[in-house]
Amino acid sequence: MERFINRGNKATKTGFGEGLLEAGIANSSVVAIGADITASVGVDLFASKFPHRFISLGIAEQNCVGVAAGMALMGKIPVFATYGVFSALRTTDQVRVSLCYNNLHVVIGGAHAGVSVGPDGATHQALEDIAIMRVLPNMTVLSPCDATQARLAVIAAVEQCRGPVYLRFGREAMPDFTTVDMGFHIGKAQLLHEGNDLVLIATGHMTWEALQAAYELEKEGIMARVLNIHTIKPIDESALLEAARECGAIVTAEEHQVAGGLGSAVSEVTSKNYPVPIEFVGINDHFGESGPPRELMIKFGLTSENIISACRKALERKSGQVARNEKRGSEVI
Amino acid sequence: MDPRPENGDDRLALLAKSIRQSVIRSLAEAGSGHLGGSMSSADILTALYFSVLKHHPAEPSWPGRDRFILSIGHIAPVLYATLAEAGYFPKEELLTLRKTGSRLQGHPGRDHKLPGLELSAGSLGQGLSVAVGMALACKMDGLSNRIYCLNGDGELQEGSIWEAAMSAAHHHLDRLCVIIDRNGLQIDGRTETVMALEPLKKKWEAFGWNTLECDGHDFRSLLSAFQKTRLETSRPSVIIAKTVMGKGIGSIEGDYHWHGKAPSGEQAEEMIKEVAR
Numbered sequence: 223m224e225r226f227i228n229r230g231n232k233a234t235k236t237g238f239g240e241g242l243l244e245a246g247i248a249n250s251s252v253v254a255i256g257a258d259i260t261a262s263v264g265v266d267l268f269a270s271k272f273p274h275r276f277i278s279l280g281i282a283e284q285n286c287v288g289v290a291a292g293m294a295l296m297g298k299i300p301v302f303a304t305y306g307v308f309s310a311l312r313t314t315d316q317v318r319v320s321l322c323y324n325n326l327h328v329v330i331g332g333a334h335a336g337v338s339v340g341p342d343g344a345t346h347q348a349l350e351d352i353a354i355m356r357v358l359p360n361m362t363v364l365s366p367c368d369a370t371q372a373r374l375a376v377i378a379a380v381e382q383c384r385g386p387v388y389l390r391f392g393r394e395a396m397p398d399f400t401t402v403d404m405g406f407h408i409g410k411a412q413l414l415h416e417g418n419d420l421v422l423i424a425t426g427h428m429t430w431e432a433l434q435a436a437y438e439l440e441k442e443g444i445m446a447r448v449l450n451i452h453t454i455k456p457i458d459e460s461a462l463l464e465a466a467r468e469c470g471a472i473v474t475a476e477e478h479q480v481a482g483g484l485g486s487a488v489s490e491v492t493s494k495n496y497p498v499p500i501e502f503v504g505i506n507d508h509f510g511e512s513g514p515p516r517e518l519m520i521k522f523g524l525t526s527e528n529i530i531s532a533c534r535k536a537l538e539r540k541s542g543q544v545a546r547n548e549k550r551g552s553e554v555i
Numbered sequence: 556m557d558p559r560p561e562n563g564d565d566r567l568a569l570l571a572k573s574i575r576q577s578v579i580r581s582l583a584e585a586g587s588g589h590l591g592g593s594m595s596s597a598d599i600l601t602a603l604y605f606s607v608l609k610h611h612p613a614e615p616s617w618p619g620r621d622r623f624i625l626s627i628g629h630i631a632p633v634l635y636a637t638l639a640e641a642g643y644f645p646k647e648e649l650l651t652l653r654k655t656g657s658r659l660q661g662h663p664g665r666d667h668k669l670p671g672l673e674l675s676a677g678s679l680g681q682g683l684s685v686a687v688g689m690a691l692a693c694k695m696d697g698l699s700n701r702i703y704c705l706n707g708d709g710e711l712q713e714g715s716i717w718e719a720a721m722s723a724a725h726h727h728l729d730r731l732c733v734i735i736d737r738n739g740l741q742i743d744g745r746t747e748t749v750m751a752l753e754p755l756k757k758k759w760e761a762f763g764w765n766t767l768e769c770d771g772h773d774f775r776s777l778l779s780a781f782q783k784t785r786l787e788t789s790r791p792s793v794i795i796a797k798t799v800m801g802k803g804i805g806s807i808e809g810d811y812h813w814h815g816k817a818p819s820g821e822q823a824e825e826m827i828k829e830v831a832r
Contacts, residue, residue, distance in 0.1 A: 290688060292685040293691060316684070316715070
């Protein structure tokens with residue numbers, strides 16, 4: 223499999239904005255709802271092209287979600303984006319009842335997800351949004367890994383989904399490496415690197431980090447499979463179980479609390495069906511803080527180096543388990 | 556029978572009695588539910604479904620229909636009774652209220668596919684935003700559908716109501732009409748003791764709404780208010796309907812303990828007789 227190359231850093235929010243514009247051109251039912259930070263979350267492209275389809279509601283996110291529900295009931299496809307902390311957390315009751323319980327086709331953009339919002343600090347860094355959104359029935363949760371994928375993701379959310387969608391993306395310009403011909407199939411994991419020694423399961427900005435870790439481990443003769451999970455819900459159970467069976471050890475990576483996010487979603491599948499050693503790379507139950515994004519990722523243990531350390535632990539546990547299984551086998555005989 | 560000469564429409568008064576009696580029966584059968592508010596809103600709903608709303612019970616999805624949002628989802632029993640009375644589904648089904656698998660969920664649930672329900676609701680403070688969204692979509696497309704939303708007075712303590720109120724005025728949603736069931740009571744007692752709402756009319760006016768007051772149990776007063784809202788061309792309208800919790804059942808009128816209670820079979824029999832008087 224060919225290596226992925228960074229074509230140049232680009233923010234996922236830019237991809238989101240381009241995708242929203244494209245979706246809006248293709249489908250006149252698409253409307254956008256603004257909560258005072260239009261340009262900051264990439265909705266400005268749509269708003270300039272379709273000013274009559276852009277609704278400004280100000281800093282009132284709970285109202286934004288309810289309004290989106292009302293518009294969806296009248297046949298529109300509303301897209302409401304603001305920082306993930308506000309679009310998913312402040313609004314959780316409205317999302318739960320007005321969107322999910324009513325099962326309405328509304329796309330909620332969770333901008334500035336993860337720590338990449340940097341200097342703004344903890345209040346603006348969404349680290350719990352995946353956990354909270356994925357436990358809501360009827361919700362689809364998307365987490366594209368780069369700008370190109372973010373563009374495809376919002377188009378898919380508009381065209382393929384029939385119920386509510388939460389789509390998280392980041393602020394900082396990050397490596398843009400996937401290609402359009404990879405497509406975006408909701409619910410399908412993407413194989414980005416082959417290997418059977420262990421599997422790296424990553425989402426969002428951590429997918430690039432996972433690839434770098436895999437490329438590094440290859441030098442030592444360790445072949446790590448890399449799966450990009452752009453759909454956290456519904457998660458690709460068969461790809462996860464196939465990887466668990468064939469690789470025997472898992473490392474998950476996300477810009478999110480370890481509790482309740484991608485790592486938890488993966489363990490729910492594997493621990494029930496095919497338990498293997500699993501290590502989680504993510505935020506360990508603390509808030510973010512101010513700082514340049516790259517420094518924060520290093521400080522919070524969200525780099526390819528951290529993934530490599532987790533891999534070593536996972537491999538140790540895997541060989542420990544193999545040894546125990548063999549010992550048990552010989553005792554039985 | 557109390558002739559109440561000030562009630563302009565006997566037909567509506569009879570329908571309201573029938574609806575009230577259906578509510579009492581369905582709540583008694585269910586063993587739980589919200590009687591007080593169902594009674595205080597009964598005349599408002601009768602006026603809406605039998606005089607104000609443009610709708611076709613035989614065609615619940617007719618795109619040209621006006622929309623009614625019940626933001627106070629807990630008084631679903633009176634919405635159900637009104638829909639049944641109007642012919643959306645058989646009245647016998649009212650006795651399945653709150654039972655497992657019923658289309659008549661405790662709070663409206665569209666997932667159970669009851670004809671005539673526009674929104675699954677029950678968490679207070681959300682319905683007005685949805686109504687605003689509907690009105691915005693209609694305005695965007697140049698449609699003439701009117702959007703009505705029934706809110707409780709206690710519900711106005713939710714901040715999200717005021718976000719919605721601001722946005723409706725900002726966007727000049729003149730086809731949006733809110734009705735407030737101003738019965739003055741909530742679970743812990745009087746609204747003015749729990750968290751004061753007055754001066755309520757001034758609040759809505761300050762938010763840019765065409766604000767009307769009426770007697771929520773006098774059809775002439777109600778219908779006149781609804782008629783006036785149709786004259787508005789740039790502001791949303793709100794009708795503060797003065798009501799009495801438990802109205803129609805003399806023995807419980809004004810008693811906030813009946814906010815979330817259902818009558819026993821025996822109590823129901825007595826209450827049905829009181830409504831008939």
